Amino acid sequence: DAKTTQPNSMESNEEEPVHLPCNHSTISGTDYIHWYRQLPSQGPEYVIHGLTSNVNNRMASLAIAEDRKSSTLILHRATLRDAAVYYCILRLSPGGSQGNLIFGKGTKLSVKP
Amino acid sequence: DSGVTQTPKHLITATGQRVTLRCSPRSGDLSVYWYQQSLDQGLQFLIQYYNGEERAKGNILERFSAQQFPDLHSELNLSSLELGDSALYFCASSVGRGISGNTIYFGEGSWLTVV
Numbered sequence: 001d002a003k004t005t006q007p008n009s010m011e012s013n014e015e016e017p018v019h020l021p022c023n024h025s026t027i028s029g030t031d032y033i034h035w036y037r038q039l040p041s042q043g044p045e046y047v048i049h050g051l052t053s054n055v056n057n058r059m060a061s062l063a064i065a066e067d068r069k070s071s072t073l074i075l076h077r078a079t080l081r082d083a084a085v086y087y088c089i090l091r092l093s094p095g096g097s098q099g100n101l102i103f104g105k106g107t108k109l110s111v112k113p
Numbered sequence: 114d115s116g117v118t119q120t121p122k123h124l125i126t127a128t129g130q131r132v133t134l135r136c137s138p139r140s141g142d143l144s145v146y147w148y149q150q151s152l153d154q155g156l157q158f159l160i161q162y163y164n165g166e167e168r169a170k171g172n173i174l175e176r177f178s179a180q181q182f183p184d185l186h187s188e189l190n191l192s193s194l195e196l197g198d199s200a201l202y203f204c205a206s207s208v209g210r211g212i213s214g215n216t217i218y219f220g221e222g223s224w225l226t227v228v
Contacts (some may be wrong), residue, residue, distance in 0.1 A: 043115065043203050043219030044156070087156075101146075101217055103156035 004088045007083040009108045014077045014102050020073040020107055022088030025055065034101065035062065035073045037084040044087065044103075046088045116140065117220035119204050120185045131192040134223045138185055138206030144168065145187040146207075146217065147179055151200040162187060163209075194227045201225075 005023040024033065035047040037110040048062045050054055050071075055062040061074040075082055087106040116139035126132055138145050147159040149172075158171035162181035173179075176194075181187045191198060205219040 038156075043117075043205070044220050045115070046216045049154065049216070102158060103148075105155060 003049065004090060006086075006088050006103065006104065010109065011110045011112065012075075012082075014080060014111055014113050015077050018075040018078045018082070018109065020024045020075075020086050020088075020109075021070065022072070023070045024088070024090055025069045027090055033062065033064060033068075033071050034089045034091050035060070036087045036089065036101070036103075038087070038106070039081075039084045039111055042063075044101075048087070049091070078109075079109045080111050080113060083109055085109070115218040115220060117204055117218050118143065119202075119220040119223050121223060122221070123224045123226075125228060126194060128194055128196060130227075131190065131193050132194065134189040134191070134202055134204075134225070136187045136189070136204030136206075136220060138187070138204075139218055140167040142206035142208050142218070143185065144182050144207045144209060144210055144215075144217075145185070146205040147173075147187070147189050148205065148219075150199050150203060150222070153199075154200075156203075156218045159189070170174050191225070196227050199225055 011047050030048050034049040037045040037047050038044045048057055048060050050062045063072045085106040085108050087103050089101050118137040120135045143164045146161045149157045159173040160179050161169040165181050176192050179189045201222045203219050203222045205217045207215045207217045209215045
C-alpha cells in the first residue's frame with residue numbers, strides 16, 4: 001500500500017491560514033488523496049479529497065502537486081475548533097482488495113488564540 | 114452528527130468477559146467498517162462489511178468477530194477480553210463498497226475499558 005508522510009505536529013495562530021503538507025511519493029495513478037481530521041474525543045471527520053486537480057469546499061482547499069507525489073491541505077482561516085489531528089490518506093483504487101481507510105499517525109494541529 | 118450511531122458509548126467489563134458493540138449506519142449506507150483506536154496503536158482497521166457480506170479484513174484478532182444484519186446494522190463481538198483490548202472502537206459507514214471517491218462517515222465511538 002502506498003504510504004504518506006506528514007509532520008508530527010504544527011502550530012498556527014487563530015485566524016491565520018494553515019498549510020498542512022503530505023508526501024506520498026509512491027502514489028499510484030488511481031489513488032485518491034483523502035484528508036480526515038479527528039477532534040479530541042470524537043470520531044474522524046471527512047475534510048476533503050481529490051485525484052489530480054485542486055479542490056475546494058466549505059471546510060478547506062486541497063492543493064495537489066502536478067506529479068501527485070505531494071499535497072497540501074489549506075485551512076484559510078484557522079479557528080480554535082480546527083485544533084485536531086489531520087490525516088492524509090491514500091484511498092486504494094477500485095481494483096485493490098480494500099476500499100477502507102488506512103490511517104497513519106497524522107499531524108496534530110494546535111491553534112493559538 | 115455523522116448519522117452513524119454506536120452503542121454503548123461507554124462500557125467497563127472484566128478480563129475474560131465478552132461484549133457486543135452495536136452500530137447503525139447512516140440511512141442508505143451499505144458498507145460498515147470497524148476501527149480500533151488505542152493510545153499506542155492509533156487507528157487500526159478491523160473489518161468491513163458490504164450489504165451483509167464481509168468485504169475486507171484488517172488487524173482483527175480471532176477473539177473478535179463481526180456481522181452485518183439484513184437491516185444493515187452491525188455488531189462487533191469481543192470475547193475473552195484482555196486488558197490490552199481497552200480502546201475506543203469506531204464504526205463507520207459509506208454508501209458503496211469503498212470505491213476510492215466514497216466518503217466514510219464515523220460514529221462517536223464506544224469506549225471499552227477492561228479491568
